[in-house]
């Protein structure tokens with residue numbers, strides 16, 4: 001079902017907005033033989049103590065579509081579901097990473113969103129990262145896949161788990177529809193939007209959050225980039241400083257994430273990765289999520305931004321801050337040193 005949804009999503013894309021160019025580190029393998037891969041994985045799983053290396057070598061060097069083909073062949077060959085078999089054979093962070101790879105990007109995003117809202121309490125950090133960084137086109141596919149997977153509307157779960165202006169912003173971002181994102185900021189319009197942002201925030205007492213939400217949730221990336229550039233000479237504070245002055249908590253974090261993604265999405269992810277690996281033990285959940293969800297999207301450019309900003313390659317940083325088979329899998333997804 002999810003696959004059909006994604007196919008429909010792609011159709012929408014083709015006559016909707018322009019598809020973003022991709023900069024993957026994981027690309028389809030040449031001379032691909034799913035039956036051979038499936039047999040090798042079966043042997044690796046049955047090996048005493050499990051041959052993780054073979055599983056990593058295969059699954060981190062195949063495209064998502066190829067992994068699905070391997071899963072199909074595996075089930076035919078071993079009469080078992082590959083995901084179930086991997087769950088039994090692997091554990092900890094490596095298991096989470098491999099199971100993530102067995103999902104499509106949209107299925108993975110949908111399940112990460114679901115997990116962030118599961119049970120008591122909410123993992124706001126994850127929720128903000130995914131909702132504020134995905135494009136309108138990606139969000140439309142995620143919503144459809146979410147409904148297929150969990151039989152519930154993403155909007156309903158977000159509304160049930162958040163409150164106040166934070167909820168309003170996230171819902172505005174989730175409730176995209178085909179043809180949205182058309183905020184026109186060309187020419188004199190960009191000055192008007194600039195003045196709207198300024199009047200609603202820094203200029204007045206308190207903040208007219210509704211106006212900020214309605215402008216920022218449009219995600220008209222090139223237009224808003226122009227607006228924020230112009231805003232610098234319009235307001236004594238740039239957009240990020242204005243956000244920090246005007247709002248607090250999760251709402252502040254969300255607006256900042258949006259602006260950072262409008263300005264340079266790959267730098268945003270590079271900084272998140274760096275932050276997650278700053279302390280001695282890496283925040284493996286964050287590292288796994290970014291590496292798995294971006295490896296077939298833009299991880300190559302994230303690597304470039306990482307090196308430029310942090311003067312150290314992503315590869316070396318992963319090598320220093322993670323260990324074991326989990327590290328091997330991450331390094332393979334990373335695809336090389338810079």
Ligand SMILES: [Ca+2]
Nearest residue numbers: 201202204206
């Ligand atoms: Ca104000």
